[in-house]
Amino acid sequence: MLDASFRGLFVRMDNPPPERQLLKLVVNLDKDRALEMHAVVVRLVIDPVGRWGVGLRFFALNGQERAEWERYVSSALLKRARAA
Numbered sequence: 001m002l003d004a005s006f007r008g009l010f011v012r013m014d015n016p017p018p019e020r021q022l023l024k025l026v027v028n029l030d031k032d033r034a035l036e037m038h039a040v041v042v043r044l045v046i047d048p049v050g051r052w053g054v055g056l057r058f059f060a061l062n063g064q065e066r067a068e069w070e071r072y073v074s075s076a077l078l079k080r081a082r083a084a
Contacts, residue, residue, distance in 0.1 A: 001027070006073055008039060008057040016052040017041050022059060029072050035065050 003010040009027075017023060021041045028034045043055030061069060 002053065004073055004076070006070055008042070008055065010043075010053055010055050013052050013054050016044055016054045019044060023056065025056070027069075029068070033068075035068055037061055037065060037069070 001009055001011050009025075019041050023039050023041065025037050025039055026034050027037060038059040038061075039056035040059050041054055042057045043053075045053040045055070047053065058069075
């Protein structure tokens with residue numbers, strides 16, 4: 001994972017799926033906590049070195065999983081702001 005937001009992720013992949021493909025993800029939030037989510041590929045990027053980056057937008061992220069993800073992102077943003 002290179003970047004994260006409330007609505008999605010940007011990740012590096014060796015073999016990226018095509019745009020608009022629905023993916024099932026397991027995101028490890030910490031050592032003993034993971035979320036299973038679905039996302040759609042919305043962007044494919046290749047860097048100058050030839051590595052793929054994939055933009056993913058969450059699909060049907062609701063309820064408890066959404067609340068946990070939003071807490072995780074909020075906590076990361078707060079930590080970054082305190083370090084600045």
